[in-house]
Amino acid sequence: MDRLAADRMFVQVVRMGGFSAAAARAGVSPGQASKLVSRLESHLGLRLLTRTTRAISLTPEGEAYLASIAAILDQLDDLDDSLRDAAANPSGLLRLTAPLTFGTVQLMPALNDFARAHPAVTLQVDFTDDIVSLAQQGVDLAIRAGQPRDSTLVGRKLAVMRIQVVAAPAYLAARGTPQRPEDLRGHAIITDLNFAQPDDWQFQDGSRRVTLSLPGRLRFSNAEACVSAAIAGLGVTRVPDFIAAPAIRDGALTQLFAPMTPQQVPIMAITPPGRHMPARVRLLVDFLRDRWGPDHRWDD
Known part of the structure; x- marks a missing residue:
């Protein structure tokens, strides 16, 4: 499992409000997006999202994990941007x-x-x-x-x-x-x-x-x-x-x-x-x- 890709997909699903929008943003299918998040849940041994046919919602464990992993991903993005900024x-x-x-x-x-x-x-x-x-x-x-x-x-x-x-x-x-x-x-x-x-x-x-x-x-x-x-x-x-x-x-x-x-x-x-x-x-x-x-x- 690509842990970084799975974490990014989880954050995008929450921010975009669903798998379809997050998948479109990442250029993958909704099924692939769902598999990434499911593998992340299996790896962590936690249920992060409650899924229905109409919507998704965070579990209490998902809320806690989102707060931490979103901050980490933002820091990684900042690091990438800082390195690119060094270019003339x-x-x-x-x-x-x-x-x-x-x-x-x-x-x-x-x-x-x-x-x-x-x-x-x-x-x-x-x-x-x-x-x-x-x-x-x-x-x-x-x-x-x-x-x-x-x-x-x-x-x-x-x-x-x-x-x-x-x-x-x-x-x-x-x-x-x-x-x-x-x-x-x-x-x-x-x-x-x-x-x-x-x-x-x-x-x-x-x-x-x-x-x-x-x-x-x-x-x-x-x-x-x-x-x-x-x-x-x-x-x-x-x-x-x-x-x-x-x-x-x-x-x-x-x-x-x-x-x-x-x-x-x-x-x-x-x-x-x-x-x-x-x-x-x-x-x-x-x-x-x-x-x-x-x-x-x-x-x-």
């Missing part, structure tokens, strides 16, 4: 996840330049607005807007995006231009559901902080859809500056409350907890931080 040129597979719109509009040009500069690094990028589990999905790095909700994750600030309130000139001519945030209560609202609290709009006017509850009739999980509806004259929306900038520049949208300090949302590089950062991941994080930085203007 980082290489290997870098698994990355990023929001769909930000990823395709802003991140992709940066990734193209990174790939050109570092041909030994292989990029596998998943563009999705879903918050995936880095550990379960085997993701090395996540680019996300806002602070991580999971306090165990490690976050590094890459840049900030500024939230802009916009509407079409034709809409404002018909409905009137709001002079203060409070005036928005009388307007049609287009809601971007990507915000953590999509109906709570925040404004900073000098020392005065204003938060308004503004539920919209039109509600989209995509900022570009919100901009499209606003250009069509259907209401006022708030979206990140990198989405609004082209329409503002072309005159299709008008920015409201420009003198006020816009709400700022950090762009974060998120890595799994308690792990040494491989050189290829650190290389990309540093590349993005140098390219953007806290003063980067997405509308340039």
